[in-house]
Amino acid sequence: MIGLVLKSTGSWYEVLYQSNTYLCRTRGKLKLKGYKTTNPIAVGDLVEFNIEEASEEQTGVITSISSRKNYIIRKSIHKTGHAHIIAANIDQAIIIATLAFPRTSLGFIDRFTVAAESFRIPVTIIFNKMDTLEDDGLTYADELITLYENIGFKCIKISAFEKSDITRVGELLNGKISLIAGHSGVGKSTIINALNPEIGQKIGEVSLSVEKGTHTTTFAQMFPLENETFIIDTPGIKEYGLVEIEEQELSDYFPEMRALIGECKFHNCSHTHEPGCAIVESLNANEIAASRYHSYLSMLENDDNRR
Ligand SMILES: Nc1nc2c(ncn2[C@@H]2O[C@H](COP(=O)(O)OP(=O)(O)OP(=O)(O)O)[C@@H](O)[C@H]2O)c(=O)[nH]1
Ligand SMILES: [Mg+2]
Ligand SMILES: [Zn+2]
Known part of the structure; x- marks a missing residue:
């Protein structure tokens, strides 16, 4: 049975399967990837689970997580490095x-x-x-x-x-x-x-x-x-700490900067101090908003916000 995780409260997960919900636990270690996360299973995950026999309360055990098409991940505010x-x-x-x-x-x-x-x-x-x-x-x-x-x-x-x-x-x-x-x-x-x-x-x-x-x-x-x-x-977020994004690829995720890919003089341009930088030229021509460029610099400088 493959169900959809609607809610996770620590060790219990609410899983939707054919318009019924089941309270599920996990058994053993479930890990998809190498990085350290505070929650191995997230809301929106598709999980394989078995209904526990003789359970009147519709409980189950999760045995595996399907691979994710995407996810939104942030730095944990509770556990450093996670x-x-x-x-x-x-x-x-x-x-x-x-x-x-x-x-x-x-x-x-x-x-x-x-x-x-x-x-x-x-x-x-x-x-x-x-x-x-x-x-x-x-x-x-x-x-x-x-x-x-x-x-x-x-x-x-x-x-x-x-x-x-x-x-x-x-x-x-x-x-x-x-x-x-x-x-x-x-x-x-x-x-x-x-x-x-x-x-x-x-x-x-x-x-x-x-x-x-x-x-x-x-x-x-x-x-x-x-x-x-x-x-x-979702709970309110004060500051969103980025993870898994390398310095080199950061500008790819600003669509207005991505549009200028390949136009800087140096292919490994960080768009900060290099001569012939197409992004800085666009900024000076008011084609890229100062607030956006400021955000770019802050993400680049603040290593803490990426890891
Ligand atoms: N004037 C006004 N107040 C609003 C509007 N939408 C929400 N509020 C008020 O804003 C306050 C916070 O609303 P919530 O829905 O609890 O905010 P939230 O984003 O879920 O907050 P967290 O759960 O703490 O992250 C409440 O007092 C709402 O009545 C709006 O369109 N206009
Ligand atoms: Mg709320
Ligand atoms: Zn550049």
């Missing part, structure tokens, strides 16, 4: 961003898109809480949308409290497995509950004094919606 797989086998990633309460950092957006690009996972950026913005905020949101749309990312602006906006989100998700990510308090769980009120995820307050969420969602969980559609709610 990585944490947020989810596997996803069709698209959705970043929820807000300009205030809390303010989403462009560094977070850029790091997350780099991780997704490294697996060619399409990214949409949803600007939420539009109802809270005044003129300046609305103008800034439009500037960011132009910036990211020019690079090739789909962007939409919504308020999670607007029914028509939630319908647009539903259309974006239809028939796909989508991962929702963002800082704590941006409204990830609110959006998921609005899509299907039966889901009933816990919602947190945003502290008005420090403008930060309160980390209400504590583990990733996948929810089946209608029509072969799945959505994964």
Whole structure:
């Protein structure tokens, strides 16, 4: 039996098989690859499992993990030198961003898109809480949308409290497995509950004094919606630490830089100090956004954010 992992809480996994869920454990060591992860099995994994005999509660034992088509992985915040797989086998990633309460950092957006690009996972950026913005905020949101749309990312602006906006989100998700990510308090769980009120995820307050969420969602969980559609709610992320991305390949995951491949004078150009660098020329011509180049440099310099 091959089931889909909906939820993992330490040693137990909730596995979906033909519209039934089974609580499963693992037996022995299950490892796919050489790197150290805090979780060998992630939400979205397809696992082989056996139902335990004489179990009334529908429990099972996982015997193997199918190889993953992709995954979103980040540096573990709990264990140095380890990585944490947020989810596997996803069709698209959705970043929820807000300009205030809390303010989403462009560094977070850029790091997350780099991780997704490294697996060619399409990214949409949803600007939420539009109802809270005044003129300046609305103008800034439009500037960011132009910036990211020019690079090739789909962007939409919504308020999670607007029914028509939630319908647009539903259309974006239809028939796909989508991962929702963002800082704590941006409204990830609110959006998921609005899509299907039966889901009933816990919602947190945003502290008005420090403008930060309160980390209400504590583990990733996948929810089946209608029509072969799945959505994964995740805990809020403060800083996204990249893993498995080499210095040399980093610019490949910035689509606007990837477009200039082969145009630098030196083939091993790091796009920092070399003469004849096509990327620095584009930056000076305002064709590459300063914020994006700044993010590139910060990822390059901050080794810590790659390993
Ligand atoms: N004004 C406004 N508030 C919103 C909107 N969406 C969500 N909120 C509020 O933002 C707060 C945080 O929402 P959550 O859904 O718990 O945020 P989250 O992203 O799941 O946060 P974590 O689980 O901590 O990562 C709640 O008070 C929501 O009511 C919106 O579109 N407009
Ligand atoms: Mg939440
Ligand atoms: Zn260069």
